[in-house]
Amino acid sequence: MLLERRKPIPIGEAVKRIMENPLQGVTEYVSINESYGRYLSEDLIATSDVPHFNRAPYDGFAVKSSDTSDASPTNPVEFEVIDHIGAGMVSAKVVGHKQAVRIMTGAMMPVGTDAVVMFEVAKDYEKNGLPYMSIKRSFKKGDNVSFIGEDAKEGQILVKKGSLINPGIQAMLATFGYQHVPVAKRPRVGLFATGTELLEVKEELVPGKIRNSNSLMIAAQIERAGGIVHYFGKLADEFDPCYEAVKNALNEVDLLITTGGVSVGDFDYLPAIYEKLGAEVLFNKVSMRPGSVTTVAQYNEKILFGLSGNPSACYVGFELFARPIIRRQLFSKKPHLRKEKAQLVVDFPKANPFTRFVRSETFIADGRLKVTPSGLDKSNIIMSLAGANSLMILPGGTRGFTAGCEVEVLLLEDQVGCEWPW
Amino acid sequence: MLLERRKPIPIGEAVKRIMENPLQGVTEYVSINESYGRYLSEDLIATSDVPHFNRAPYDGFAVKSSDTSDASPTNPVEFEVIDHIGAGMVSAKVVGHKQAVRIMTGAMMPVGTDAVVMFEVAKDYEKNGLPYMSIKRSFKKGDNVSFIGEDAKEGQILVKKGSLINPGIQAMLATFGYQHVPVAKRPRVGLFATGTELLEVKEELVPGKIRNSNSLMIAAQIERAGGIVHYFGKLADEFDPCYEAVKNALNEVDLLITTGGVSVGDFDYLPAIYEKLGAEVLFNKVSMRPGSVTTVAQYNEKILFGLSGNPSACYVGFELFARPIIRRQLFSKKPHLRKEKAQLVVDFPKANPFTRFVRSETFIADGRLKVTPSGLDKSNIIMSLAGANSLMILPGGTRGFTAGCEVEVLLLEDQVGCEWPW
Numbered sequence: 001m002l003l004e005r006r007k008p009i010p011i012g013e014a015v016k017r018i019m020e021n022p023l024q025g026v027t028e029y030v031s032i033n034e035s036y037g038r039y040l041s042e043d044l045i046a047t048s049d050v051p052h053f054n055r056a057p058y059d060g061f062a063v064k065s066s067d068t069s070d071a072s073p074t075n076p077v078e079f080e081v082i083d084h085i086g087a088g089m090v091s092a093k094v095v096g097h098k099q100a101v102r103i104m105t106g107a108m109m110p111v112g113t114d115a116v117v118m119f120e121v122a123k124d125y126e127k128n129g130l131p132y133m134s135i136k137r138s139f140k141k142g143d144n145v146s147f148i149g150e151d152a153k154e155g156q157i158l159v160k161k162g163s164l165i166n167p168g169i170q171a172m173l174a175t176f177g178y179q180h181v182p183v184a185k186r187p188r189v190g191l192f193a194t195g196t197e198l199l200e201v202k203e204e205l206v207p208g209k210i211r212n213s214n215s216l217m218i219a220a221q222i223e224r225a226g227g228i229v230h231y232f233g234k235l236a237d238e239f240d241p242c243y244e245a246v247k248n249a250l251n252e253v254d255l256l257i258t259t260g261g262v263s264v265g266d267f268d269y270l271p272a273i274y275e276k277l278g279a280e281v282l283f284n285k286v287s288m289r290p291g292s293v294t295t296v297a298q299y300n301e302k303i304l305f306g307l308s309g310n311p312s313a314c315y316v317g318f319e320l321f322a323r324p325i326i327r328r329q330l331f332s333k334k335p336h337l338r339k340e341k342a343q344l345v346v347d348f349p350k351a352n353p354f355t356r357f358v359r360s361e362t363f364i365a366d367g368r369l370k371v372t373p374s375g376l377d378k379s380n381i382i383m384s385l386a387g388a389n390s391l392m393i394l395p396g397g398t399r400g401f402t403a404g405c406e407v408e409v410l411l412l413e414d415q416v417g418c419e420w421p422w
Numbered sequence: 423m424l425l426e427r428r429k430p431i432p433i434g435e436a437v438k439r440i441m442e443n444p445l446q447g448v449t450e451y452v453s454i455n456e457s458y459g460r461y462l463s464e465d466l467i468a469t470s471d472v473p474h475f476n477r478a479p480y481d482g483f484a485v486k487s488s489d490t491s492d493a494s495p496t497n498p499v500e501f502e503v504i505d506h507i508g509a510g511m512v513s514a515k516v517v518g519h520k521q522a523v524r525i526m527t528g529a530m531m532p533v534g535t536d537a538v539v540m541f542e543v544a545k546d547y548e549k550n551g552l553p554y555m556s557i558k559r560s561f562k563k564g565d566n567v568s569f570i571g572e573d574a575k576e577g578q579i580l581v582k583k584g585s586l587i588n589p590g591i592q593a594m595l596a597t598f599g600y601q602h603v604p605v606a607k608r609p610r611v612g613l614f615a616t617g618t619e620l621l622e623v624k625e626e627l628v629p630g631k632i633r634n635s636n637s638l639m640i641a642a643q644i645e646r647a648g649g650i651v652h653y654f655g656k657l658a659d660e661f662d663p664c665y666e667a668v669k670n671a672l673n674e675v676d677l678l679i680t681t682g683g684v685s686v687g688d689f690d691y692l693p694a695i696y697e698k699l700g701a702e703v704l705f706n707k708v709s710m711r712p713g714s715v716t717t718v719a720q721y722n723e724k725i726l727f728g729l730s731g732n733p734s735a736c737y738v739g740f741e742l743f744a745r746p747i748i749r750r751q752l753f754s755k756k757p758h759l760r761k762e763k764a765q766l767v768v769d770f771p772k773a774n775p776f777t778r779f780v781r782s783e784t785f786i787a788d789g790r791l792k793v794t795p796s797g798l799d800k801s802n803i804i805m806s807l808a809g810a811n812s813l814m815i816l817p818g819g820t821r822g823f824t825a826g827c828e829v830e831v832l833l834l835e836d837q838v839g840c841e842w843p844w
Contacts, residue, residue: 032623036642050805053629087731088619090630106619106731108630152805159808166835167646168781168807171639171733175632179624197510197528201454202601207475208512208530210597217593220458224589309509309528311593341789359590367763367791367828383472383573385590386581406789413588415835416785 006285008292011320011355012422015336017282018296018321021303023254025331029180032173035165038183039226039330044159044169047176049149054109057146061100061122061133062113068138081124081131083110100133109145116144162331164415184330189227189322190253191218192245194235194261194270195309214259214314217385218307221318224413225326227255235261235269243273250277250302254329257322260309262295270295270306279304287396288355291317315385316357319412327417334417337391337410342369344392344407349400356396359388362409371409389413428707430714433742433777434844437758439704440718440743443725445676447753451602454595457587460605461648461752466581466591469598471571476531479568483522483544483555484535490560503546503553505532522555531567538566584753586837606752611649611744612675613640614667616657616683616692617731636681636736639807640729643740646835647748649677657683657691665695672699672724676751679744682731684717692717692728701726709818711778713739737807738779741834749839756839759813759832764791766814766829771822778818781810784831793831811835 027041056062063079071077079100083091087106095101095112103109103116117135124133152158159169165183173181198212199205212234219229232249235242235258249256261270262284274281279299284306286294290313295306303325307317319337327335342362350356361374371392375384391410394401401407410421449463478484485501493499501522505513509528517523517534525531525538539557546555574580581591587605595603620634621627634656641651654671657664657680671678683692684706696703701721706728708716712735717728725747729739741759749757764784772778783796793814797806812831816823823829832843 032638033641036645048627051632052627086619087617088631106617106632158805163808165642166808166811167639167642167737168810170642171635172805172808174623174635174638177623177625177627177633195510195528196508201596201599203599205470205474205599209510210473210528211599213593213596216454216596217589219455220587220589220592223458315589340786343789364762364791367765369786369789369791383580383594386588386594388590389588413837 008285008287009283011286011288014283014286014294014296015321015324015422018303018325019328021298021325022301023303023325023329025329026185027182028185030183032170032179032181035173035181035183036167036170038165038181039332040159040161040163040165040169040182041184041331042182043157043161044163044172044176044178046152046154046156046158049154050151050175051146051148054148055146056103056105056107056109056116056144058116058118058144059104060116060118060144062095062103062110062116063100063139064095064097064113065115065139065141065143067098068115068117068135071135071138073136076123076134076136078132078134081133085110102131114141114145115139118144160333162333184226186226186228187255187326187329188230188253189222189326190230190232190249190256191215191222192232192235192249192256192258194242194258196237198234214309214311217311217315218257218259218318221315221323222257222326225323226330227326239269239272242269243276246273246304247277250299250304253302255303255305255322255325257305257307257318259307259314262293262306262308274304274306288316288357289352290357291320292354294321296321311385312359315359316391319391319410332417334419336418336421337412338414338416338418339393339408339410339421340369341406342371342392342409344401344405345370345372345403347400347402348373348394351400352394352396352398354396356394357410358392358394359384360390360392360409361387362390362411369409371407430707430709431705433708433710436705436708436716436718437743437746437844440725440747441750443720443747444723445725445747445751447751448607449604450607452605454592454601454603457595457603457605458589458592460587460603461754462581462583462585462587462591462604463606463753464604465579465583466585466594466598466600468574468576468578468580471576472573472597473568473570476570477568478525478527478529478531478538478566480538480540480566481526482538482540482566484517484525484532484538485522485561486517486519486535487537487561487563487565489520490537490539490557493557493560495558498545498556498558500554500556503555507532524553536563536567537561540566582755584755606648608648608650609677609748609751610652610675611644611748612652612654612671612678613637613644614654614657614671614678614680616664616680618659620656636731636733639733639737640679640681640740643737643745644679644748647745648752649748661691661694664691665698668695668726669699672721672726675724677725677727677744677747679727679729679740681729681736684715684728684730696726696728709776710738711774711776713742713779714776716743718743733807734781737781738813741813741832754839756841758840758843759834760836760838760840761815761830761832761843762791763828764793764814764831766823766827767792767794767825769822769824770795770816773822774816774818774820776818778816779832780814780816781806782812782814782831783809784812784833791831793829
């Protein structure tokens, strides 16, 4: 029996081949009440000036500043208080010479006024049953006034498309009347598990079989990336029903992920399925560990990700190869995992003939990024995935690293991303 | 008219008073398919060893190691291949002297075998129509075998309660058969807006009025913190219906947030509502900017957060005062915003008579945390909230900061948290 020979390609080349696919984002509109956590599919543009009227930023008295010019500690100037308005009210009065309007934060400046005297510097009292106030200092035009357009100008681009809608952006959408928000439609990502050894989560363990954890892991990774999971279940153990299932699934999704079955093992059908589909195999081996047997194929404009059945390889393969195309469909300009430098805090003596991705915990100590492997680095160990918030990159051809070395890390729980890390 | 005098308390003291409230988390069970992004309400315990049988971590031939001891480059040792198993299959054969089983990754080691010879170091061929293989090196007991319990031992605590379920934890839950996952019930957080000036998002602007952005902002902050928003709408402009609405809402939620109406402005009813309820005011002024007028009261075991109507003050008040009690209800041991040190990259000349929280963008450059204010720091400016992923803390009594200074930052988009930052 001949072993199939596969030609490994560099990681960057593999990612590049996937990103040449023309898949792009699609817009849908959602209620602003549901827009938090989605990605803007258009630039957020100011639909009005902010503020759109001159307003008082403090509680106080609105006055005409020229009336205050003579005021001094020895020469208090008195104002008749002719109105009293809260935020949202508009004074119907025109403020004349030595007149003032009592005004609350957020209210519109009355006609004839151009400065606000804060309560703390005014003395208020009554005279003949009418309200008055006096001040002992002068104010300049514009003192304590928020002017039209001071915060934003109509037509200004405030947030770029592709941004994740956070609470601040949500507030801006409300300010500008975006009752319906244009967001990226979440890409539908199909998912199949393969493997005779897989039990359902609810099944009891039996010798030789394990519960299917990859599907739930990848489903969570798809969600984290911003996609919607469409789980099609476990593929049958025979070729023909597998082929039919994959073919039918491709009608419903843009991206289709399978876990397992892509190796050169004797029960790995996926390469033959790609062939029968007539899919173009972009690559079937990558110079990296884990995940070297990752296979990615293209069928029409759809992409088939054949991830390894090994949990770690599966995890890494998803993040490096599937995440970026999902993020591009969310209009991200930085669809790849964010890459940063960090200081390794322990020795990592293992040599790396191939580029190695080590599940790691990156943390901050004293303002510096530090990194430590999050568990044993055996490729079959899922336990180390739980604590991992990053993948440490150890370049191929290196002989191991010692504590204190600077290494590169890819951050997993991150919304910033990276334009091109390779 | 007398100005009410309020006594400001330090931030740490304010937070402490809130955290003395006995509110704790409650468990609910969700399907594992919906557990991603929730918080574990119990420790995740290994319900079995992993692996739960001795397994092959590579494709190859399972052999008894003692049969290989004589093998060398000049003395190949031949094995009869008596079975062929993939992952999930169990060989019915008992492997005898100089016999081997062709085995795929993940399959159970057949009875009588204790090492795996990888394909790469074996030569396989047929003899009289029967499969054979030979090797030119010896193997030790356990070579290329994953042993029972190597990855996890039954009964071991693998993940602590309060952890956010990430893809790796999701995989572990599946591995251990947690079809239903104990997670923290999301706290229900009520929300009222107040303010005559507020328009609905869909309404056209009119002079003196602005669209209600605080409610949408706080709703997103509640979601980010892990709560469920229960929006009760805008409070009426008159006292009695306000009072009734607040009282009724308290029957439906644990925490009730109002935005606006807590100042000493002339149209601010909330202090009187707290009084009529008989709620205990924990504080009504804090030594900080923005957000000094934040008022928090307790009614039975429920907490009323009277946040400022000013967007920035509202935002900061939520994160400092409401977030921690929400996180505690999610079983977090680190419920407060994560505090880290970062290097300021621009001058910030403004003096700080009070501790100031500046909406900022914290980023990483060359492995170091850096921070820059994310916009103009006027308290009425919501635009700067969009880019903010952190709050820079400038302690009270400081005279401004210059580029290169080390400052403390509170990270907003973070799941790690902090035990006690004050």
